[in-house]
Amino acid sequence: MAVAIPPFETFYERHRDEVMAFLGRRLGRERAEDAFQETFLRALRAYHRLEHGEHLRSWVLTIASRIVLDDFRRRRPPGMMNAAEMPELATRDERPAFEELAPLTDGLPHTERAAVVLRYGYGLSYDEIGAALGSTGSAARQAASAGVRRLRKEHA
Amino acid sequence: MTTVPISLDERFRAAAAAEGLLDVAYDLVEDTPVGTLLVGVTDHGVCRLSYDPEPERELEELARLHGPRVLRSARPVDRLRRELDEYFAGRRRRFDVEPDVRVVPEFNRRVLEELSHVDYGETTTYGALAARSGSPHAARAVGTVMNRNPVPIVLPCHRVIGADGKLVGYGGGLDRKIFLLRLEGSIL
Numbered sequence: 001m002a003v004a005i006p007p008f009e010t011f012y013e014r015h016r017d018e019v020m021a022f023l024g025r026r027l028g029r030e031r032a033e034d035a036f037q038e039t040f041l042r043a044l045r046a047y048h049r050l051e052h053g054e055h056l057r058s059w060v061l062t063i064a065s066r067i068v069l070d071d072f073r074r075r076r077p078p079g080m081m082n083a084a085e086m087p088e089l090a091t092r093d094e095r096p097a098f099e100e101l102a103p104l105t106d107g108l109p110h111t112e113r114a115a116v117v118l119r120y121g122y123g124l125s126y127d128e129i130g131a132a133l134g135s136t137g138s139a140a141r142q143a144a145s146a147g148v149r150r151l152r153k154e155h156a
Numbered sequence: 157m158t159t160v161p162i163s164l165d166e167r168f169r170a171a172a173a174a175e176g177l178l179d180v181a182y183d184l185v186e187d188t189p190v191g192t193l194l195v196g197v198t199d200h201g202v203c204r205l206s207y208d209p210e211p212e213r214e215l216e217e218l219a220r221l222h223g224p225r226v227l228r229s230a231r232p233v234d235r236l237r238r239e240l241d242e243y244f245a246g247r248r249r250r251f252d253v254e255p256d257v258r259v260v261p262e263f264n265r266r267v268l269e270e271l272s273h274v275d276y277g278e279t280t281t282y283g284a285l286a287a288r289s290g291s292p293h294a295a296r297a298v299g300t301v302m303n304r305n306p307v308p309i310v311l312p313c314h315r316v317i318g319a320d321g322k323l324v325g326y327g328g329g330l331d332r333k334i335f336l337l338r339l340e341g342s343i344l
Contacts, residue, residue: 007219007226
C-alpha cells in the first residue's frame with residue numbers, strides 16, 4: 001500500500017530544520033531565510049497533488065536545491081545566461097520526470113547531480129547547464145553522462 | 157542542527173494562509189474557562205472546535221475530511237479567538253464567524269442548521285429539535301448528531317437538554333455543559 005500523505009503540519013515539522021540547515025550552508029543565513037519560506041510555499045502549492053507520501057524528504061530537498069540554483073542564477077553577472085532561456089519553474093514543477101529524478105539522484109556527487117537534474121528534469125541544453133554551473137557545455141555534458149553511468153550501475 | 161528561527165516560522169505560517177494555500181488553518185486557544193481548545197478554520201468558516209485536543213489525531217482527521225494542507229497558523233484563527241474571548245467574558249451572545257459544515261452528512265447538517273437558531277439563554281429538547289429538523293421521531297439520532305457536532309459552542313449543542321429537564325450528556329463532558337448554560341444564565 002502507498003504511504004499516506006501526512007498533514008502538511010507533520011511534514012513541515014519533520015523537515016524544516018534540515019531544509020534550513022541545507023539552505024544556510026548553501027546561501028548563508030540571511031538569504032536562506034527567504035529561500036526557506038519559498039521552499040515550503042512551493043511545497044505547499046504542490047502538496048495536494050502528491051499521489052503518495054514516499055520520498056518526501058528528497059522531494060523537499062530537491063525543491064530547496066532548485067531555489068538555491070535560482071538564487072545563484074539571479075546573482076550571476078548579466079550576459080552569462082540569457083534570462084529568456086531560463087526554464088519557467090512554475091510550469092516545470094508539473095513535470096513528473098523531475099519528481100522521479102529527485103530520489104534517484106540523491107547519492108550522486110554534486111555537479112553530476114545538478115547536471116542530470118537540469119538536463120533530464122528541466123530539459124536545459126548543455127550550454128545552459130554549463131552556464132548555470134559556472135563551467136562549459138562540454139563539461140556539463142560529461143558530468144551528465146558520468147552521472148547517468150553511475151545511476152545505471154547503482155540501479156542495475 | 158540549525159533550528160528555524162521563530163520569527164521565520166511564524167512568517168511562513170502567515171504567508172501560507174495569506175496566499176490561500178491551506179485547506180485548514182488551525183491553532184490552539186489556550187486558557188479558556190473550559191480549557192484549551194483546538195480551532196480549525198477553512199475559507200468557508202470554522203470547521204472544528206475540539207476540547208482536550210490530541211493534536212496528532214486531530215490533524216489526521218482534519219486532513220482526511222478537508223485535504224492534506226493542514227497547518228497551524230495563528231492569524232486566520234484570530235477572529236474566532238476574539239469572539240470566544242468576548243463570549244466567555246459575557247459580552248457576546250452570538251458568533252459572527254460562520255460554521256463550515258460542508259463535510260457533515262446531510263441529516264446532521266439539517267439538524268445543525270436548526271440548532272443554530274437556538275438562541276443564547278434558551279434551551280430546547282432533543283425531541284423538539286428532531287421535529288424542527290423534519291424528523292419528529294429521531295430524538296435519539298439528534299443526540300448522536302449533537303455528540304458529533306464538529307464546532308461545539310459556535311453551534312450551541314449545549315443548549316439541547318432532555319424533555320424531563322435533565323441535562324443528559326455533552327461531547328465535552330457534562331461539567332462543561334453546566335458551565336456554558338450557567339454562563340448564559342439558563343440554569344443556576
